[in-house]
Amino acid sequence: MDNSDVRNAFLEPANATHRRYEALRAFFVEGMSYAEAAQRFGYTEGSFKVLCSKFRRDTSRDFFREPARGRAPKGEARQQDPLRASIIELRKRNLSIYDIADHLKADGKTLSPPAIGRILAEEGFSRLPRRRDEERPTGSGVEQAAVADVAALDLRPRSFQTKFGGLFLFLPFLARAGLERLLEDVGFPGSDMIPAPHAVRSLLALKLFGDARHSHVMSDVFDPGLAVFAGLNVIPKVSFLSQYSCRIRPEAYPALIDGWFDVASTLGYVHGRSFDLDFHAIPFHGEDALIEKHYLSKRSRCQKGVLAIVANDTVNRAFCYVNADIRKESMRDQIIEFVEFWKAKSGRYPDELVFDSQFTTYENLNRLNLMGIRFITLRRRTAKLVEGIDQRPRSAWRRIQLQNIARAYRTPRVLDERIALPGYQGELRQIAIRDLGHDSPTILITNHLQKSPATLIQRYARRMLIENNIADAIDFFHMDALSSTVAMKVNCDLVLTLVASTLYRLFAHRIGNGYETAKFGTIFRDFVHATARVTIDSDTVSVRFQKRSHNPMLIKAGYADEAVRLPWLDGKILRFEFGIPPIPGQIS
Numbered sequence: 001m002d003n004s005d006v007r008n009a010f011l012e013p014a015n016a017t018h019r020r021y022e023a024l025r026a027f028f029v030e031g032m033s034y035a036e037a038a039q040r041f042g043y044t045e046g047s048f049k050v051l052c053s054k055f056r057r058d059t060s061r062d063f064f065r066e067p068a069r070g071r072a073p074k075g076e077a078r079q080q081d082p083l084r085a086s087i088i089e090l091r092k093r094n095l096s097i098y099d100i101a102d103h104l105k106a107d108g109k110t111l112s113p114p115a116i117g118r119i120l121a122e123e124g125f126s127r128l129p130r131r132r133d134e135e136r137p138t139g140s141g142v143e144q145a146a147v148a149d150v151a152a153l154d155l156r157p158r159s160f161q162t163k164f165g166g167l168f169l170f171l172p173f174l175a176r177a178g179l180e181r182l183l184e185d186v187g188f189p190g191s192d193m194i195p196a197p198h199a200v201r202s203l204l205a206l207k208l209f210g211d212a213r214h215s216h217v218m219s220d221v222f223d224p225g226l227a228v229f230a231g232l233n234v235i236p237k238v239s240f241l242s243q244y245s246c247r248i249r250p251e252a253y254p255a256l257i258d259g260w261f262d263v264a265s266t267l268g269y270v271h272g273r274s275f276d277l278d279f280h281a282i283p284f285h286g287e288d289a290l291i292e293k294h295y296l297s298k299r300s301r302c303q304k305g306v307l308a309i310v311a312n313d314t315v316n317r318a319f320c321y322v323n324a325d326i327r328k329e330s331m332r333d334q335i336i337e338f339v340e341f342w343k344a345k346s347g348r349y350p351d352e353l354v355f356d357s358q359f360t361t362y363e364n365l366n367r368l369n370l371m372g373i374r375f376i377t378l379r380r381r382t383a384k385l386v387e388g389i390d391q392r393p394r395s396a397w398r399r400i401q402l403q404n405i406a407r408a409y410r411t412p413r414v415l416d417e418r419i420a421l422p423g424y425q426g427e428l429r430q431i432a433i434r435d436l437g438h439d440s441p442t443i444l445i446t447n448h449l450q451k452s453p454a455t456l457i458q459r460y461a462r463r464m465l466i467e468n469n470i471a472d473a474i475d476f477f478h479m480d481a482l483s484s485t486v487a488m489k490v491n492c493d494l495v496l497t498l499v500a501s502t503l504y505r506l507f508a509h510r511i512g513n514g515y516e517t518a519k520f521g522t523i524f525r526d527f528v529h530a531t532a533r534v535t536i537d538s539d540t541v542s543v544r545f546q547k548r549s550h551n552p553m554l555i556k557a558g559y560a561d562e563a564v565r566l567p568w569l570d571g572k573i574l575r576f577e578f579g580i581p582p583i584p585g586q587i588s
Helices: 003-011 016-028 034-040 045-057 076-091 097-106 113-122 165-177 179-186 196-208 214-220 224-230 238-247 252-266 328-346 362-370 383-390 453-476 487-511 520-528 551-556
Strands: 158-162 274-283 293-296 301-313 319-323 352-355 374-378 413-419 428-434 442-446 532-536 540-545 564-566 572-577
Touching: 016 034, 016 045, 034 045, 076 097, 076 113, 097 113, 158 224, 165 179, 165 196, 165 224, 165 252, 165 487, 165 520, 165 532, 165 540, 165 564, 165 572, 179 196, 179 252, 196 224, 196 238, 196 487, 224 532, 238 487, 252 319, 252 328, 252 487, 274 328, 301 328, 301 487, 319 328, 319 487, 328 352, 328 362, 362 374, 374 453, 413 453, 428 453, 442 453, 453 520, 487 520
Parallel strands: 274 352, 352 374, 540 572
Antiparallel strands: 158 532, 274 301, 293 301, 301 319, 374 442, 413 428, 428 442, 532 540, 564 572
16 A cells, blocks of 8 residues: 555545544644635535534544444444445435435335434535425425315225214215205305315314314315215315305305204204303404404403304204304394294294393393293393392392202392383393302393292203303304404304204204213214224215224114215215124115
8 A cells, every 4th residue: 555545544534523533624723714624525614614613612522532342232323334325325316314214114224314314414414405396306295185176086996994984973964954955045156176065064074073273174184084074085175165155155144044944954953942142252363453342251351353143042052043244233133133033934933032131222122022032131230230239128038949950059039029121111020139159149130920030040040051052162163263254254164063063963862862962072072083994885885983882872873774875975875884784774
């Protein structure tokens, strides 16, 4: 070996440690510039400046450490040296650490991307700059889902696993509801690729499954179960789901509520005659000057938001009427609009309405009374009113016993008297109640003149349960998680919530066993949140559920015998399996 070979051993380092040493020596001892030293030893100028900065802070680095002796390294470190040459060769082909890991895995060798990154750093390779998709090697990059298109729906015989198996439990109701005809009648928009029924089923699937925002669908675009439920090849993307409501004409919403009333009746939903009404303010976090401020009970403050009225069926505990086209000047008359809607649909006025104080005016209470509608509401506790009640002698009060109410205060004192109010023709009944756990008396006013105070108090106490039910629907169906406060979007979300709550109650009544009054979250947890294997054959769609403790309830409810045609799936017959051979049923 001549001197030139020995000289090259210094000038052409064979490993990363030697290369660092020679580069630093050239800069600090020989006086080379950053650019010259970086170019000679294969660094970028920026990375070499960082290397010099680190060395200035710690000059005690040992470049000539003796080789470590002892036990062999464990884990990934044991694999690194044999793979080092392969990793360097792959990086020279401009592959990222993830691409290199995939190539090694294809050759039967496993090494994590962080370990590959450490080897490349030791060899002096810098990180690759961010690349455009067309610059990436073939096979790397994010897999893209297909565009939603009803014509691309694949109904060839196949089988797949889905986490949305519980959604198929609602399909018998939707198949018998004639959703296609209803949406066509009310004028919901659609396209050749995504017709209106398929768009609505996509939105309804997210609502039934309790997804908070449309953006959450991106993690589920590859789940074929969600797509088959909607009748598409894949579920529509975020942009379509978020913008669909902007294409719906405002008059289509009340028309859909009107039509859904009739559809629910044909599905076996028995509408009640007593209703709880409430306003709900959907919060807005923006600067739109047209959005009014309303009181938000969750935050105990006034804030910009969209005001909506919800009517809850007291017996079924489902929404039966919603409306978000409300301004402050019209909010007091919403109760009259509801009763007129109910009269037009059912042929009679509601028997009873229960609502909170400030919901309407004394004049509207008079109109309700003239219509023969009984009502119970609170009266505002003004200082003058409370002072007058406190001055009444103790002998004017009497103690009553409340029944069937699980509460600590079952023996309140009541002051039952008749009063007159401005704008109200005739007498009203006012019941002041003490010993309910409040410092100030609770004051009810009603046109129930014959019922006992205990009966009326117990009925209003049930409103607390109804408010909990409304809160349950708001939380489960995420009415406060709208991506926009445009009134059309709010109305779309409210109408979908109404339809979803009805479907949940129809399902709960079919199951029975106390689920009729269960919270939506409980029904979802026990039945809807279930994985399943879906098998598509030439003429059937079979849904086989995993073993679950609640499957016997579904079998008892007749789901094992279910056989209903799905028009949007070429008329294939839907069947359910629960680990036992299904019993043949009649085709609906």
